[in-house]
Amino acid sequence: MSLTVRYFAALRERMGTAEEAVDTPATTGTELIAWLIERDSRANVLEHPSTRIIVNDEIVSRKHALKAGDVVAFCPPFSGG
Amino acid sequence: MSLTVRYFAALRERMGTAEEAVDTPATTGTELIAWLIERDSRANVLEHPSTRIIVNDEIVSRKHALKAGDVVAFCPPFSGG
Amino acid sequence: MGIRVQVQSERFDAGQLLNAMSGTESDCGAVASFSGQVRGGKGLIALELEHYPGVTEKALLRIAQHAAERWDLRQATIIHRVGRMEIGEEIVFVGATAPHRRAALDAVSFMIDVLKTQAPFWKKEYDANGEHWVEARGEDDQAAARWLHEKEEMSA
């Protein structure tokens, strides 16, 4: 299915893009990460346990079921304030 | 011995004066309070456990030894801030 | 109850924000605030703050609302800057007003502690050696955990 994938901060720099449209068989965050690593090994940083996933503006777990059209954002630990 | 006695807030209103010079045989706060009550029973409020005694700018206990020339202030509980 | 949250690149005046919250409600005796500034030292030249537009504002609103549910507040304000900031410039302002002082003080501590771990901001430091992303600090997680239930996960 087609998803919009976004990367922030250090992950954005690592992936070399802020946003991309992908067409993937992945149905969860975990599967999407595996698929992205398969495509380009630089994506291995997404596996780090500190990476947070925000789907359609909500923080979700990696097991969260994805659906077509979702915006999936990969975020390093927050460091605001 | 001679002391300067000061009264603040509700105690000042009760005693009808902010400051007076006294000549008393009292040698401690406790004795001074007893002497003041003996002189004028309105001073009985000074016995209340919440009354604080400040001698020469330091909060002291009632057992604190007084000496001639001391400034003894009777204070109701503080309510600033 | 008034809530104000804002993400902006423009500088702000903390004193003005504080005064804007003060004396607006007559039963309101307490005003507390925290503001964070770019701290110099270790060769730091400047900071750059990235965020997740849209999601950040929702996260800040959620944090202020949580504070207002937890304490009896009259106002809660969170202003956070993004973009490049020099040493000494303000980064964040958090304020609360309440009838009683403990509520205002605790709400401010809550909002700044939780903001650090629950709002999608990222800091990059520039120094003489180049640039690097600031890593999240374990003590920030602990500070936020003081306030949040173990299993509660705040949505962004």
Place this chain on the structure above:
Amino acid sequence: MGIRVQVQSERFDAGQLLNAMSGTESDCGAVASFSGQVRGGKGLIALELEHYPGVTEKALLRIAQHAAERWDLRQATIIHRVGRMEIGEEIVFVGATAPHRRAALDAVSFMIDVLKTQAPFWKKEYDANGEHWVEARGEDDQAAARWLHEKEEMSA
């Protein structure tokens, strides 16, 4: 480390006091403040604050110094008004700056909590029925006790 304490009858501008503390030291990332105002309600018309001149200033200085010994601060400020105040007017401002936020926030909580029970101020309330002295509140003693050792007695 800068300490500023003041007892005054004139009104003050909390925002101005906050800004005066901000950005004065480059290693200083955190600014926290509390200000208390005359709270309306229950028919209150005005407050009058009495104090013990000379002793009050020493008590405030002692409180700010205790805070500076206990936390790594850059500045500590306590400004307290005396005399007559109308509803909504400011009574007290307490502020602290520090390299780290917890120090600034805790120092401000400490100073306002301890001030309530350790500085010789007395409040009188004026309402439609006349006037009466405000009684010290047990919860203020508890708040101060949080910070002070059981047997420690701060001198005025």
